[in-house]
Amino acid sequence: MPELPEVETIVRQLNKKVIGLKILDAWTDWPRTIKTHSLIKFKKEIKGLKILRAHRRAKYIMMDLSEGKTLIIHQKISGHLLYGKWIEKNQISNIKNQNYKLKIKNDLKLKNQKWVGLEPEALWQDPFNRHIRFLLFLNNGKMLGLSDLRRFGKVFLGDTEKIEHINEIGRLGPEPLDAGFNFKKFRELFRNKKGKIKQVLMDPFFIVGIGNIYSDEILWFSGIHPEHRTESLKEAELKKIFKYMKSVLNKAIDAKGDSQQDYRTLDGGFGNYQNMTMAYQMTGEKCKKHDGGVIKRIKVGSRSAHFCPVHQK
Ligand SMILES: [Zn+2]
Numbered sequence: 001m002p003e004l005p006e007v008e009t010i011v012r013q014l015n016k017k018v019i020g021l022k023i024l025d026a027w028t029d030w031p032r033t034i035k036t037h038s039l040i041k042f043k044k045e046i047k048g049l050k051i052l053r054a055h056r057r058a059k060y061i062m063m064d065l066s067e068g069k070t071l072i073i074h075q076k077i078s079g080h081l082l083y084g085k086w087i088e089k090n091q092i093s094n095i096k097n098q099n100y101k102l103k104i105k106n107d108l109k110l111k112n113q114k115w116v117g118l119e120p121e122a123l124w125q126d127p128f129n130r131h132i133r134f135l136l137f138l139n140n141g142k143m144l145g146l147s148d149l150r151r152f153g154k155v156f157l158g159d160t161e162k163i164e165h166i167n168e169i170g171r172l173g174p175e176p177l178d179a180g181f182n183f184k185k186f187r188e189l190f191r192n193k194k195g196k197i198k199q200v201l202m203d204p205f206f207i208v209g210i211g212n213i214y215s216d217e218i219l220w221f222s223g224i225h226p227e228h229r230t231e232s233l234k235e236a237e238l239k240k241i242f243k244y245m246k247s248v249l250n251k252a253i254d255a256k257g258d259s260q261q262d263y264r265t266l267d268g269g270f271g272n273y274q275n276m277t278m279a280y281q282m283t284g285e286k287c288k289k290h291d292g293g294v295i296k297r298i299k300v301g302s303r304s305a306h307f308c309p310v311h312q313k
Pocket residue numbers: 287288289290291293308309310311312
């Protein structure tokens with residue numbers, strides 16, 4: 001599932017690509033994706049609105065539109081937002097590039113899909129980009145598309161002023177990378193908070209944006225066992241978690257996120273954090289601290305945790 005760095009990457013790229021463009025129409029073959037409207041009403045309401053800016057709250061992508069509206073997309077488990085050009089499969093014969101046309105026709109994996117990615121080529125070359133469930137048509141001839149294999153992605157449209165009333169947004173915990181979110185505020189969160197540190201870090205009502213990947217990474221750097229009880233964390237340990245939470249998330253944003261699974265960048269390309277992981281999905285590998293440890297996987301709650309039993313006791 002995309003976490004803070006993956007969503008932040010998409011938002012930064014949206015701000016470079018789609019600001020000032022108008023939305024002309026919408027399409028979906030999975031209308032329940034749109035949580036606030038029927039497809040007919042959604043199309044009517046969004047038509048002609050201009051995209052003013054993109055921003056992020058937790059793992060929600062938000063696009064402020066003209067007329068005081070905000071479009072919100074949550075990519076959930078396997079969804080990722082893409083920007084480019086698609087054509088309907090039955091229009092393939094109109095493609096001018098003969099090589100490309102042949103490649104698409106020969107590709108049996110395209111069998112069940114209505115839309116074929118035209119540009120950039122990663123939209124059709126990479127199977128993870130081919131599950132288009134939702135499209136927004138823009139006035140420059142391009143589109144925003146949600147590729148979502150498992151169909152859990154969600155779209156909301158509402159008044160910009162009332163965003164906190166949409167879904168769970170108003171109840172979410174603080175943003176770990178906010179400039180004003182200092183150690184004092186972080187430590188305050190732990191007062192009366194009981195649980196295993198990995199689970200607590202992954203709770204969006206405690207702090208947002210940290211999931212399975214980055215909780216493993218933060219705890220590896222901090223030298224803390226994923227099942228360590230929050231009640232018994234010492235001040236020095238909390239300081240480490242706070243420091244590495246910021247540095248790991250920033251490093252992952254610089255790497256444009258982790259594409260080990262479904263997530264891709266806005267142009268369908270790969271993020272790079274999967275080449276930099278220290279613990280996540282590294283079971284059986286030697287710890288990169290060269291302390292003789294071998295990364296181990298255990299269950300913490302319903303999720304797996306990866307850690308080094310030597311320096312994360
Ligand atoms: Zn180690």
